[in-house]
Amino acid sequence: MRFTAILLFVLLLTATTVSAQQTEPVEILFIGFDHLNQLANGTPESEVLSPKKQAELAKLNAALKRFAPDMIMVEVDPKGQARLDSLFRLYRAGSLNLANLEGGRSETYQVGFALGKLLNHQRIYGIDHYDATSQSLLSQGENIEIYRQGLQTLQKTARPLKKAVQQDSLSLYDYVVAINRPEMIQLTHRLFYNTPALVVNGEFSESGTHSADLSKLDKAYIGAEFISLFYNRNLKIYSNILTTQLRNRGRKLLVMMGQTHIGVLQDLVKDNPAYKIIPALTYLAPPK
Numbered sequence: 001m002r003f004t005a006i007l008l009f010v011l012l013l014t015a016t017t018v019s020a021q022q023t024e025p026v027e028i029l030f031i032g033f034d035h036l037n038q039l040a041n042g043t044p045e046s047e048v049l050s051p052k053k054q055a056e057l058a059k060l061n062a063a064l065k066r067f068a069p070d071m072i073m074v075e076v077d078p079k080g081q082a083r084l085d086s087l088f089r090l091y092r093a094g095s096l097n098l099a100n101l102e103g104g105r106s107e108t109y110q111v112g113f114a115l116g117k118l119l120n121h122q123r124i125y126g127i128d129h130y131d132a133t134s135q136s137l138l139s140q141g142e143n144i145e146i147y148r149q150g151l152q153t154l155q156k157t158a159r160p161l162k163k164a165v166q167q168d169s170l171s172l173y174d175y176v177v178a179i180n181r182p183e184m185i186q187l188t189h190r191l192f193y194n195t196p197a198l199v200v201n202g203e204f205s206e207s208g209t210h211s212a213d214l215s216k217l218d219k220a221y222i223g224a225e226f227i228s229l230f231y232n233r234n235l236k237i238y239s240n241i242l243t244t245q246l247r248n249r250g251r252k253l254l255v256m257m258g259q260t261h262i263g264v265l266q267d268l269v270k271d272n273p274a275y276k277i278i279p280a281l282t283y284l285a286p287p288k
Contacts, residue, residue: 032259071250076126141202189263199223
């Protein structure tokens with residue numbers, strides 16, 4: 001009788017533990033980048049493959065390794081997963097020269113691949129949905145000056161940091177920390193997902209880059225239409241994150257995207273009780 005009671009207690013405890021584990025939220029760490037393959041300006045100091053910058057990237061990868069993600073997600077469309085898999089197999093085998101690979105200086109390879117190899121992952125996951133929308137697309141309308149002032153504020157804040165990295169007076173590691181601070185994420189998020197709503201009765205620039213169908217625009221709400229282009233892309237990225245995680249049962253996700261994506265993706269995840277956001281600075285640097 002006593003043995004039966006003990007056995008029932010053990011089974012109940014095990015069931016409770018398993019149930020708790022199943023309801024624990026998935027941890028997700030977002031890290032934003034100013035795309036590394038666009039960093040070079042022709043000077044040796046701006047070369048991502050230089051020994052100095054490679055050492056700085058090694059420091060970044062070591063910091064992210066402490067998070068111990070079981071899935072690494074990068075800014076590659078899932079349609080390109082087969083190519084991503086092939087390249088990662090070559091990289092793991094030491095047979096891929098990133099210097100000769102188109103885009104090989106990007107964070108997908110310099111951080112995603114490098115970290116995946118450090119953690120002995122078998123796959124890196126593409127979760128992007130590619131739609132191009134340039135900052136300059138919104139160019140005319142009532143209150144356009146408010147948007148332009150916001151754009152200038154961002155440029156005045158971000159450009160000196162990028163220039164310092166290109167001149168080797170700021171390390172790549174510290175640059176990534178700087179652009180992932182909450183105030184920097186909020187600055188870019190406000191510029192692309194809030195401020196443009198003030199712009200009405202306008203036009204998109206004919207020279208602005210975009211890949212969306214603009215034939216059904218409501219020009220009376222041109223700024224809101226501009227926001228919708230960014231938001232639609234990120235909703236699809238969010239869907240890719242969720243479905244990829246669900247399919248592969250990851251519990252600790254590292255999601256690497258351009259910095260302008262981070263604010264909106266974090267907002268979407270905050271409303272999902274199945275996920276818990278881990279601030280990037282928890283591992284990169286203590287927040288100020």
